[in-house]
Amino acid sequence: MKKLHFLYRTTFRFDDPVYNHSFALRCIPPNNNVQKIWIEKRHIRPADSIDEMMDGFGNHRYIGHIGGYHDSFEYEVSGIAWVNGMQVxxxxxxxxxxxxxxxxxxxxxxxxxxxxxxxxxxxxxxxxxxxxxxxxxxxxxxxxxxxxxxxxxxxxxxxxxxxxxxxxxxxxxxxxxxxxxxxxxxxxxxxxxxxxxxxxxxxxxxxxxxxxxxxxxxxxxxxxxxxxxxxxCIVDKGLFYGQTVQHQEVYVNVCEAE
Amino acid sequence: MKSLLDHTQEINKMLARYGVKFGIYKNNEFKEQLFPFDAIPRVITHEEYAELEAGLIQRVDALNQFLKDIYTEKQIIKDGVVPENFVFSSSGYLPECEGVIPPKDIYSHISGIDLVQAKDRSWFILEDNLRIPSGASYPLIARELSRRASPETFHENAIVDNRNYHQMLRETMDYVNCGGINVIMTPGRYNAAYFEHSYLAEKSGAVLAMCSDLFVEENQLFYRDYKGKHQKVGTLYRRISDEYIDPMTFNKESVIGIPNLMDVYRAGNVAIINAPGNGIADDKGIYYFVPKMIEYYLQETPILKNAPTYLPFYEEDRKYVLDHLETLVVKDVAEAGGYGVVFGSDMNAGELEHWRELIQRESRRFIAQEVIDFLDLDIMEKGERVPRKADLRAFVLSGETTKVWASGLTRFSRNPDSFVVNSSQGGGFKDTWVLSR
CATH class of the missing domain: 3.10.620.30 (C8orf32 fold)
Structure with missing residues (x-):
């Protein structure tokens, strides 16, 4: 078994502001006998409303909406995973x-x-x-x-x-x-x-x-x-209004924890 | 009756003025064409209707149970009644709907069951439409106009009044409502059935909305009215197909859907009419198994017959189809609206060979049926009565109980040699009378 520290972050920047933005994110690792997950930090911003749902395949999903103008959108999840990878x-x-x-x-x-x-x-x-x-x-x-x-x-x-x-x-x-x-x-x-x-x-x-x-x-x-x-299992889906150029930056860091 | 026929032209003029049209895309161009009305009605006797009604209710009840089973326990597959392959390799099965039980367990609220009557007057089911069957508004408005044109016809004949469709629709919407208003959602005026969307909304008291009027917040569906006020939606009768209803779950290119609608639905906060995922039960391959479903779920003998159907998937059936192709009609299970239907009798030797090869190679993709000797119905053409092929779409509504609308859409082919009656293929329609005694 390994104890891993993980951080997963995606940032979107929009050259011109967008609005009426709906999103759906699969970014939370599930808990099961192979991996025990403890979430240390989670943020999704901006967001007017966030709800948690399961999809038809059994994955966790955050859904939400941002009504007003914004020029960036970011979500980040970090925590600890205790992994026993070879198990069924x-x-x-x-x-x-x-x-x-x-x-x-x-x-x-x-x-x-x-x-x-x-x-x-x-x-x-x-x-x-x-x-x-x-x-x-x-x-x-x-x-x-x-x-x-x-x-x-x-x-x-x-x-x-x-x-x-x-x-x-x-x-x-x-x-x-x-x-x-x-x-x-x-x-x-x-x-x-x-x-x-x-x-x-x-x-x-x-x-x-x-x-x-x-x-x-x-x-x-x-x-x-x-x-x-x-x-x-697309990790993030978004739909917004506005004419813009979008820049996406993904950062993942997984390392063994002490 | 003569006075009704004499008014055919006026009724058609009124239908055109009301906008009873069919939009068709041909070569990427949108064209509207009139849906010609023929005033000679299809008449269903009181006794015939009693049998039809019982048979349709039985069929739709079994189909609703099948849908629930498929998206939850899948017992009918485990018991070997329907082969697994037929369900899970069908494009109609949506895994995104796994485990979702809609309000009051109803999946198919409005079912359009297509039948034909054979020369011996027995009925055969041609197909089940459990997604968004259209067409109820046409006989509804035609009856309205016919009564105005010739009141004596309806006085002299004992015809069941069919002007209650919108009440039945409203009862169905109210019964499954999760708290909030009833909305009929249309993709807009360029849709083939836009007349119907607006007419049914007006008649049933539901709000007619486009996707841009609807949005999801706090996992609830809301309608934004013309003053900007937000109203919660309890029932959404959507007139767009599954793949477009939610770009965050299905087709991400869809601009006519509502983002995150599926999550609201999954949480039980809105009823969607008809339920997403119903395509699995009206798949042409699954059709073959409906009589078996009736026995399996209801322990009853099917009242209405399927057209004799062969599944090339089964070796015995395949052999029969290959040997008798020239007398059969072959249907592509993935197509609808009269597309993907070919008659062996129209094929030359080369085409027969091509189809035999195709059927062998893609045996799951096709079904083959005996061509039913239709009972022709008369239509008026240039002042003369001439016989034409016709079918009947019966509407079955499921709410607190399952009910059949005592009418239906009778479509006919204007081409004397054609068996295909779909409106998208240029056919016309008739009123359907159910006699009350």
């Missing part, structure tokens, strides 16, 4: 994680690739890990070549991308191999941005696989949200 998260399986979703549709190139690397034997865990190894070998990490709209099949055709693309491809391959799989967004040890990985359903619960690093998810990962793919 026991849950009833929702069958939606067995079927293709928007970002993980089975296009021809994906099916063709799957047939080449299809694991011949082993249980779901072993086959999932083998699929992860295959992607790690055949896919190149490169920023800026894909974006938030890129699907698993498109990224695979490019042969390169970022953690989101690694995760989408692994999810599609696992589902093709009859292993239920879901997308996870969260934080990883170090400084930088949010990270994305995969959970696969084996036996009676979920285990984490990080295809970007070819690792089983361990005590250095803090999960924030999960869903069928990227779209179900």
């Amino acid at each position: 998260v026991k849950e009833k399986l929702n069958p939606i994680y067995k079927y293709p979703s928007k970002y993980t549709r089975y296009e021809e190139n994906l099916i063709k690739y799957y047939k080449q690397i299809k694991p011949q034997q082993g249980d779901s865990m072993q086959r999932g890990i083998e699929l992860m190894h295959a992607i790690y070998r055949n896919f190149v990490y490169e920023g800026g070549v894909t974006d938030v709209e890129t699907t698993a099949a498109q990224a695979l055709a490019l042969g390169k991308g970022v953690c989101q693309d690694y995760a989408h491809i692994l999810i599609a391959l696992c589902r093709l191999n009859n292993i239920p799989a879901r997308y996870v967004v969260g934080l990883m040890i170090g400084e930088g941005f949010t990270h994305a990985w995969v959970e696969i359903f084996v036996g009676d619960g979920w285990y984490g696989l990080d295809p970007t690093n070819d690792l089983l998810v361990n005590d250095y990962y803090i999960k924030i949200a999960h869903g069928r793919d990227y779209e179900d």
